[in-house]
Amino acid sequence: MSTTTAPVKARRSTTEKQQETPEWRKRLTSDSAARVAALLSFFLFWVLMSALFARVPGPVEVVQRLVDEFSRGEVFGNFGSTLYRFGVGVALATVVGIAVGVIMGLSQLGRAFFESPVLVGLSIPAIIWSFLTVMWFGFGDLSPIVTTFLTSVPFVIVNVAQGVRGVSRDLRDMSTTYKVPLSRRVKDLVLPAVTGYVAAGIRFAIIIGWNGVLLAEWFGGGGGVGYRARWWYDANRFGGFAAWVVLFVGFIVLLDRFVLDRVIQRAFRWRDASA
Amino acid sequence: MAVLTIKNLAKTFNVGTPRASRVLDDISFDVRGGTFVSIVGPSGCGKSTLLNIISGVEEHTSGDISLTSDSGGPARMGYVFQDPRLLPWRSVMKNMMYVQNDRSEATAGRCRKYLEMVGLTKNADFFPGQLSGGMQQRVGIARAFAVEPDLLLMDEPFSHLDAITARGLRAQLQDIWAQSKKTVVFVTHDVVEAVELSDRIIVLQPGGRIYEDITIDLPRPRRQTDPTVATLQAEVLGRLEAMKTLSRTPSSAAA
Ligand SMILES: Nc1ncnc2c1ncn2[C@@H]1O[C@H](COP(=O)(O)OP(=O)(O)O)[C@@H](O)[C@H]1O
Ligand SMILES: [Mg+2]
Numbered sequence: 001m002s003t004t005t006a007p008v009k010a011r012r013s014t015t016e017k018q019q020e021t022p023e024w025r026k027r028l029t030s031d032s033a034a035r036v037a038a039l040l041s042f043f044l045f046w047v048l049m050s051a052l053f054a055r056v057p058g059p060v061e062v063v064q065r066l067v068d069e070f071s072r073g074e075v076f077g078n079f080g081s082t083l084y085r086f087g088v089g090v091a092l093a094t095v096v097g098i099a100v101g102v103i104m105g106l107s108q109l110g111r112a113f114f115e116s117p118v119l120v121g122l123s124i125p126a127i128i129w130s131f132l133t134v135m136w137f138g139f140g141d142l143s144p145i146v147t148t149f150l151t152s153v154p155f156v157i158v159n160v161a162q163g164v165r166g167v168s169r170d171l172r173d174m175s176t177t178y179k180v181p182l183s184r185r186v187k188d189l190v191l192p193a194v195t196g197y198v199a200a201g202i203r204f205a206i207i208i209g210w211n212g213v214l215l216a217e218w219f220g221g222g223g224g225v226g227y228r229a230r231w232w233y234d235a236n237r238f239g240g241f242a243a244w245v246v247l248f249v250g251f252i253v254l255l256d257r258f259v260l261d262r263v264i265q266r267a268f269r270w271r272d273a274s275a
Numbered sequence: 276m277a278v279l280t281i282k283n284l285a286k287t288f289n290v291g292t293p294r295a296s297r298v299l300d301d302i303s304f305d306v307r308g309g310t311f312v313s314i315v316g317p318s319g320c321g322k323s324t325l326l327n328i329i330s331g332v333e334e335h336t337s338g339d340i341s342l343t344s345d346s347g348g349p350a351r352m353g354y355v356f357q358d359p360r361l362l363p364w365r366s367v368m369k370n371m372m373y374v375q376n377d378r379s380e381a382t383a384g385r386c387r388k389y390l391e392m393v394g395l396t397k398n399a400d401f402f403p404g405q406l407s408g409g410m411q412q413r414v415g416i417a418r419a420f421a422v423e424p425d426l427l428l429m430d431e432p433f434s435h436l437d438a439i440t441a442r443g444l445r446a447q448l449q450d451i452w453a454q455s456k457k458t459v460v461f462v463t464h465d466v467v468e469a470v471e472l473s474d475r476i477i478v479l480q481p482g483g484r485i486y487e488d489i490t491i492d493l494p495r496p497r498r499q500t501d502p503t504v505a506t507l508q509a510e511v512l513g514r515l516e517a518m519k520t521l522s523r524t525p526s527s528a529a530a
Contacts, residue, residue, distance in 0.1 A: 174360040177330040177352060178374035178422065188373055192364040270364040270402045 057239035065232075065243040074228060079247070082224040085141055086213045089148025093205045096149075097156025098198060102190065104157065105164020114157070121154035126208070130215035144216035144224065151212035152205035159204065163197025164190060192267075199264045203256065210252055276343070277305040278350075278426055278458045279329065284338035286324055286483070298324050299483035302338070306426075311452060311459045313469035315515075316479030316486075322462040323357075325479075326428050329460065330354055344425040351376075353419030353457075355429040359411035361403040368399040371418050389417040392451050409440040416448065420455060429461045433468070442499065445471060449496050466515060470508045471497050478515060486518050 012020075027033060043059070050058030057065075069075050103110040104118075129150045133143035167190055175185050191198075217226025225248045232240030265272075286299040298321040306312050314322050327333035328340065330352055342350035361370045371386040372378060390396055393413040395406075403411050412432060419427055433441035449472065452459065463469050469476045473491050480486035489511060497504050 170356070170358065170360050171362065173327075173332050174354070174356065175374075176332050177354040177428075180374060184373065188362060188365060188369075192362070195364075270404065 055238060057242045061239040062242045062246055065237075065239040066247065069228075069240070069243060075247075078224050078228045081141070081222070082144075082213060082217065082226065082248070085144040085217075085224065086148055086210060088141075089145045089213060090152060090202070090205050090209050092145075092149045093153040093156050093209065094198075094202055097153050097201055097205070098160050100153075101157045101160025101194075101197075101201070102164050102186075104161035105167075105194075111161070118154050118157050121150065122158070124150075126151040126211040126215050129212060130219050133216055134219045139221040141222065143220050143222075144213045144226075147212040147216040148209040149212075152209035155204035155208055156198075156201035159197045159201035160194055163194030166197075167193045195267045196264075199260070199267065203260060206252065206256070206260075210248065214248065276308055278308045278343055279306040279460070280339070280341045281305065281329075282339040284325075284328070284340060285336050286321070286328060286333070287336045290336060297483060299328075299335075301484055302479075304477055304485065304488065306458060306460060308458050309456045310474045311461065311472060313461045313463060313473040313476045314479060315463055315466055315469045315476055317481060318464055320479045320481045321483045322464075322479060323430055326354075326430050326460065326462055329426070330428055342426060350425040351422055353422050353424035353427040355412075355415050355419045355427070355432045357431045357434060359403065359408075359415045361411060361414060363403050366400050366402060367395065367406070367414050370403065370414060371421055374418055374422055376422075385423070386417070386421045389421040389451075390414075392420075392454075393417045393447060409436050409444065412436060412444065413447070416444070416451070420451060420457065424457060427457045427459045429459065431463050432461075434463070434465070446496075446498070448472065453495060466512050467499075467508045470511055471499060471504060476511065478518070480518055487514065489514075 046056075047058060050056045050061075066075075100114055100118075104114050105111075126147060129147045130143070133146045133150075137143045137146065171189055171193075172185075175189060180189075213224070214226035214229070217224035218230045221227065225244050229241050229244040232238070232244070282303050284299060284302040285297065287295055287297045289295045302325065314325065316322055324333060328335045329342075342352075344350040361367075362373060365373065367390070368383075368386065371390065372383065375382045375386070387396070387399070390399055393416055395410060395413055395417065398406060398410065403414070406414070412435075416432065419429075433444055436444065445468065461469070461472060466476075470491055470493075476487075476489040476491060477485055478487040478489065491507065491511075493504060493507060499505070
């Protein structure tokens with residue numbers, strides 16, 4: 001006697017699932033939808049807060065103030081000097097950070113030497129550096145540059161050192177057996193191996209460093225985004241203050257998304273190429 | 276003429292510490308130019324250590340080791356490892372060039388020639404991650420031959436590959452070797468593989484001494500399907516059976 005089994009619904013393949021999911025649903029559950037949702041909720045929260053509290057400037061007011069600042073001709077000069085100081089500080093931190101990081105990663109002695117200073121550096125906040133540098137260097141470009149450098153360089157060092165220590169022992173031995181010259185080893189083995197760590201370090205430098213530049217400008221008197229923000233703050237005009245913060249934070253976010261992200265992706269083509 | 280001469284070579288790891296362990300005890304042999312010599316022995320008997328000492332990655336504790344080159348300059352070595360050891364962020368061709376002395380067009384041409392010999396001309400611009408394990412190992416082999424080494428070292432280059440791929444690569448290695456006549460020291464734990472490839476087999480025993488030195492006098496090319504090869508493989512395997520009982524006596528390691 002034959003037993004008839006109830007027809008079992010076969011499990012659906014990924015192709016079937018893909019085809020059966022309606023388009024609107026794919027859109028709504030995509031990554032970009034999540035990003036837009038985050039932006040939107042933040043914006044609504046801002047509007048709500050500004051409606052509830054008189055001392056929170058709303059988006060309209062902030063845009064208004066920004067336009068005013070543009071028409072007064074305050075934006076380009078101040079933004080330009082901040083960018084310059086920030087750029088020089090981060091560039092210095094990158095160069096010095098990679099150099100010290102490579103030494104710490106390659107040599108036991110270097111690590112023993114730099115470990116404690118770097119640890120101390122990591123734990124000193126930007127505000128302390130900004131007080132000190134304004135005291136040391138006064139109101140010029142130097143205080144914000146040095147503050148940016150000092151707040152961000154320990155993060156670059158730590159990241160790069162970790163990357164260098166992780167360079168494959170096998171690949172180093174391979175290079176030794178083939179007597180590959182040191183310069184080529186650094187260029188083709190060490191640097192590509194630490195690219196991810198260098199990128200992470202620079203990202204940290206930028207995200208930590210902008211605190212430094214704004215704070216030093218806040219306490220210094222040499223113009224710049226931080227200086228201008230404080231000017232409005234002291235005048236009790238929070239719209240102007242917020243306008244400058246939005247401008248600079250917006251710039252950092254765009255820089256990260258459209259420049260750093262692209263550069264990092266390009267550097268890791270080899271990884272994406274491997275299936 | 277001997278390309279490689281090793282005399283009373285010994286290696287102890289962690290000398291002067293409680294963890295000191297003698298891996299190679301008293302190794303002497305030399306390798307004549309143009310021959311294919313295999314070092315065979317059970318896992319952990321010090322084969323890789325011996326190759327690393329020859330290549331200069333590892334220092335020896337006592338004894339003498341000397342290498343001569345045709346040019347009279349420092350001997351050039353090629354090394355094929357158990358795993359491919361390619362730079363994952365460089366293309367196949369750039370990996371080949373990475374270990375070369377110079378970047379001349381002649382050198383690039385030589386790299387392309389060896390890539391062709393292992394059948395990877397079309398893959399020159401691929402990243403290693405885009406190749407199969409067997410193809411990556413072929414790049415490692417081409418790279419080693421392309422430096423035109425005075426001495427070519429190979430450390431179980433096929434042991435991570437499936438049997439079919441390994442067999443194909445062994446045949447390919449025989450062909451390339453027949454054309455280039457490089458001096459090769461080939462490490463393996465596989466006696467069958469050693470008989471197929473070598474002019475001579477040096478058998479290491481646990482404790483780091485040479486157990487036997489066997490000459491393999493078979494015509495080339497050798498194929499595994501050839502009964503005379505199979506017969507000799509069986510015979511050598513039989514001779515090594517005795518080593519197992521020998522290595523079980525506890526005094527042998529100390530002696
Ligand atoms: N760097 C090292 N330090 C201490 N012991 C080691 C080291 N490298 C290898 N050994 C030991 O030496 C022995 C031989 O290792 P190896 O040469 O890799 O053997 P094989 O290649 O024949 O399998 C093993 O017991 C291993 O544990
Ligand atoms: Mg080994």
